Amino acid sequence: MLDSLLSPSLPVVTGTPERPDSAVLYTPSLTQYIRRRTSTVTIGDVPMGSDYPIRVQSMTTVDTMDTKGSVEQAIRMIEAGCEYVRITAPSVKEAQNLENIRKELRVQGYTTPLVADIHFTPNAAELAARIVEKVRINPGNYADRKRFEFIDYTDDAYAAELERIRAKFLPLIRICKEYGTAMRIGTNHGSLSDRILSRYGDTPVGMVESALEFLRICEAENYYNITLSMKSSNPQVMVQAYRLLVQRLDEEGLKPYPLHLGVTEAGEAEDGRIKSALGIGTLLEDGIGDTVRVSLTEEPEREAPVARALIDRYTNRAASSTPIPAITKYPVNPFQYSRRITHEVVNFGGQNVPRVIADFSQIPVADVNVLHPIGHFYLPEPDKWRMNDLGADYIYTGSTPAQFMLPNGLKQILNYAAWQTLSDQVNTFPVLTTEEYMSARAGQVPVQARLNFVRTSLAELSDAFMNTVKNDTTVVLLVSTENAHAMPELRRLVVELMNRDITTPVVVLRNYPDIPEEDLPLYASTDVGGLLIDGLGDGVMLSSASPSVDELKRLNSLSFGILQAARTRITKTEYISCPSCGRTLFDLQETTARIRQRTDHLKGVKIGIMGCIVNGPGEMADADYGYVGIGRDKIALYRGQQVIKKSVPADRAVDELIELIREDSRWLEPSLETV
Template structure:
């Protein structure tokens, strides 16, 4: 693990040098330079905002319900939607789903998820989607039975040749249609020959992806996005850092799709996903993200946007700055923050601070657009940036805040 951390630090320093800074202590996130890959009409790459995506859990054969699931995700803010296609029938159903979505006015890019020996499925579904996701560990999937210590060099190379000949037609069709490919490695489904050669390690995950990347490169196909997902956060972090380092070292500047797979549900699932995704984004690694929760898919989207906003990478909602409350607090801070949030949460692009007292309030909220501060008992001071604008009775505080935002032309009525 120490070696992986060292690689990450070296890679981050290289990124900073490329963008013209040697500082290790500034507040700017310098994204790893990656090429732009179009997924439908959505660009993914370091020159574009980080894209939020998810996956429906409806059966793709259920056309109506699958379409409704996609619509719910899009309405929640999802920008790319993945659907599972385990059979030819499922692949054909995606065409009907796409037609139904068009009728409803939804133009979201679709991604087909391909697994066991899925080349025929991939060739069919490619006519209906914008991106295909393959799992290298399952692309050539034989029944278990080969013992890891039975792999000879000839057997290893034979399977590699089978992969190449099976994979090439898909790559050529992707190139002809100018569509995208996600090489999606999962730690839990590494191919047996990778396990034999590299062990159950981040290196095995990286080499699994690199085998497919090199085939694509030989065919001059570059619409590639890569993921290195694991259910254990430390493995996921190490794998992505090593993947970014390896690709950059070999000149493959492909975007990375970040995620902790099978993160679970509730607070822990959200915390676990954030623990994996946020450090990589802070290091400049990652161009699209998915938070994988065991909940309704649309509940993943707010978590994604919260991660991005907390790092300053996207501004999609109000940023609330609020102190934790203490003995100096001059009003019920939790209650007031709730009232302010209810009144303003539909806005975008604003920072609003709710601070309990005058001691720390003006200083700690200095970066906020607006401040709501307990001045004296029963009195609220409203700020625009660092400037105190007016004092009002506490009972009028939220209404006065809304009026101040309206005066500045930054208010929109909720839908």
Template sequence: MNPKYNESPFFYHRRKTREVKVGNVGIGGENPIRIQSMITSNTRDTDASIIQIQALENIGSEIVRLTVPSQADADNLPNIRKRMKELGLKVPLVADIHFTPQVALKCVEWVEKVRINPGNFADKKKFDIIEYTDREYEEELERIEEVFTPLVLRAKELGVAMRIGTNHGSLSDRIMNRFGDTPLGMVESALEFIRIAEHNNYKDIVVSMKASNPQVMVQAYRLLVSRFYELSMDYPLHLGVTEAGDGKDGRIKSAMGIGALLEDGLGDTIRVSLTEDAVAEIPVARELVKKYNDLYMKSLGKESTTYQEFRDPYAYSRFYSKELMLGETGLGDKHPVRVETEFPFFGLESVAEIQSANAKGVQTSKQNEIVFFDFKDELALTAAASLKRKNQIPNPIGFTLSDELAMQYDSLAEEIFGLQKWVVSPFLFFDATNPDSIEWNQFFDFVGNYAKDKRAVEFCLEANQISSVNHILNECRKRKIQNISFSLAVPDLLETRKLAYALKDSDYPICLCGTFATEEEALYTCSIHFGGLLLDGIGDSLRIRLLDKDHTATLSLSYDILQATRFRLTKTEYISCPSCGRTMFDLQSTTAKIKAYTSHLKGVKIAVMGCIVNGPGEMADADFGYVGAGIGKVHLYKGKEIVVKGISEIEATERLIDLIKANGMWVDP
């Protein structure tokens, strides 16, 4: 397999693609990353559709999608276009098609782009197990070509673009039997349709690889682009985490999957799928693309022989680090990714804050995690010593120092902290360009004295100091300092990959840390950079700090990020779609109702889907599913198996709870 999925995993390069025009909006090429959304109204309802299209255009959605599930919906597209013209609405429209090739042929006359799902455009999904011979498989492809070609030719004739949008939850039985429920299956599903289009000399194509699990989504897009490199294809990418959910969790998942790929230089248009009003998606999308559109087509570095790929970017494998013990709390090795809590310490007035840390979960519900204090001066150290003697500081603990306080008050620090952890930025003490300098040796002599009795030291570096890692390791070896870890002072996915590369042969743990002015800044930055690194298997602990904020907000964010990666499930996991015209019930209120009854079920995964397009497939990633089956009707699933059919929406939530109980996964609130 071609290991290349971008120009470099260590430097930012936006992938060069062909331009695909959607009306007057260009995707790919020299264009900025476009943002788009989808209306949730029934396409047969002209007034409701126009209200939502207008709202999305006004808030800045550059492309608007609507679902067209039937001929009646397609027949109303002329009315929608007429009203748009009367109101001066110019945003390009995309028709979303599933199961109905003939409806697609009607839609292509009235929209600027058609989205087809290769998993169900010409195939049916029944979860059948069929063994295909090579000849039988070829015959199926010939059948698909016969069904798909008329749409390709008409789109080509009219200058209408197309998105070939693979969804992890709706791969066809044919693909599932040949490739499995895998990123490879997602990629091959799309390539089958791309080859048919190219056979007809049609290339106005955008491609997507969506999944509700950011891990699967990221791997699928990378694998797709690696195949594009092999096949000399340059199609733009539409990025999205499907069924991301609502609120903070939906934003974290979306930022994690979309942002990690944008950091890799991949992506030409994005859609954030939230179980909220469609207009709520646009500010989130704008926040995600802002940095990369500011960079525009710039590259922020060039490939060098210093850094070479050391991961398998297409499959998860944790970057191994040796065990580092902080009292009874372990980092690295087989331990889970730890959550560290850091908050300012200004003296005796912080007693209440320290006690609050205990009460709010640092030692109780968040067992065996780590509390850090940021000491600013001698007063803070003295106050901490007093609190330690009174047993008012929780364990295990660590401390950070921004100047030479540790070296000035080492005996006091020793009294306070015992077998704990010191986060130090050695390059704040001196210019480390000369590792033979007196200052360098004095510093490491002190570190060696501190690190006796297995106390740990974390070296917090600036990005431009990664080249000094070998010098630090050599000094530690000379003094037999073994309990060390590393971090970068500023969150940066690409730079942290360089740090991991520098440590790949020494196996020391890596802490992902950062300090932020606002919760919103922390949410997006940490979801993109820390989340993306965790998906790569890099990172043994998280330490997120908000300036002048209650530290419990950072605890929540840390655990929410780990929840989104599926590495530590500390609450109920919800997979819920953003609703569209196919949804037969109010998805937002239904999701809220189900959450109200089930949000205490730690680690249980529940999917809430508006219809069967992706529902059954995504059930495979959920423990239980609540899927719309018609007006006021619901199917209940266990995994991907229907266990209750066509029940009334009124009783569906209660029956879902009964199903969870019957499978031994219910606990009382």
């Protein structure tokens, strides 16, 4: 039935993966769930690749020289679901102690493979490769020291640089071959070398080339026991880089290596989970990814369940989803963000930020206080409404109108039948079913003069409906799906509009009636964020199975959090905080909480909180300010990537950070509007 409703050039899926066009090689299918085929990497007795389940991993935060503490934490991680345990080895002494940690774990009956995390120190990597099952290197700093210098390389000078890298890298490759040790070549957006930045810029292209330089050396030595990663604290950049990496591997005829997925420095609590799910989930939807690490500023054993929840969503995805018509013409550039072109309808589409609609259809809007959870506050004195940065734009009240006058910054949406009974149809807006809309237009029945919401789905996109919508400048579509493969079906719907040159704004409507509470932010961030990251979507409306005032607050915050993580609507402070490791020089969780308490009202300000110099300043990427540990109880403060204050005592560092923000005239005192 779907095929008869959609354009004949876009056939229904028949079980064979489509290749939309030569520009989209990063996924076997844009509409089916098909896991990308990869080679197998041997990592102890837990192999990785498409012939095996997607693996879960995390990283210890205890000092690597603390053998007992490292072993105890590793056991907690393993029992929480980690299939690989990564441990930092910043110098030779830590690399040597990996042997003690490994031996003690084996004595206690734990055979989980260990991964040594290496930055800057090839000699530590070469030692660790003889001890543990896998070594992670960062191509941005394995053979380079970052000076933030632009160098105009000639081709010969660049080739000489590659030869220098080859000489430093070959010993590790040969040791890994001899000992059967796996390797991850792990690019980080924030720590690209000056060489890469000078030639390719701070881009996904530069990230991919950084890894390929090292990968080509490995292949020349016939060493293939390799995984790859493209991490960034910006999910948009991260997704684009992984897609481009897959495409480049294919184009160059390189092996289809397994991919390690992660959004680095995602942060803490729900914001960290939203950001992680948006990046990781978007790739998993298209069958990309063979191991997942969720980087939260929390205890590492708390990361594994989040990774497992993301992965488990795809265990039976192919069998549980409804077939979606294939895409053979894909009008989206998956490697570079560009927002879909839409026309403006009131404050939807065009150049407007995506809007948030709060679902009050199951909760009576009978008292002004019911709007507090969605950011609107009535103040009896001075008899005014105030709105904070998370103030919803619209409320949907179903068939029951609000019982009081709403604030000017909030508009009401009702079901069409209820809207028709109102005396004031100018300041409220109807939502029509597809059938109601077509009947109203055919019968010349009155609808709202400026804005009409039409709820529709992929199956309802008939030629007649799309032709009518195309010529109606008052419509905003509320698009939904019941398909388990939700994001690709909604993407398919928007692609159909784009291929027919329909510029009607689209609001993504997702309802989650039967999922665990802790999974809601992960699923919503994937389904909605996966569209936003490609510029598809002009608003969001989330619903769940338990309508309540508390749930309204949670869904509203989640909606704005997804928009923020996708970088499509900035409404709050953004924290780029590393998840901690054995290199960390202060309590990251406590410090992050303290900084957040003082600064979380600074809309649009990005603050990087890094435990050591390895993760700063480079890893802070696009942060406005940085708080970086440089020694015990010593902090360096950055403006962008420039150090401004060195060796600030930790007990004064937050105050000094705030003073730095004041100097730039970006400080605001907390007020009611920012609560």
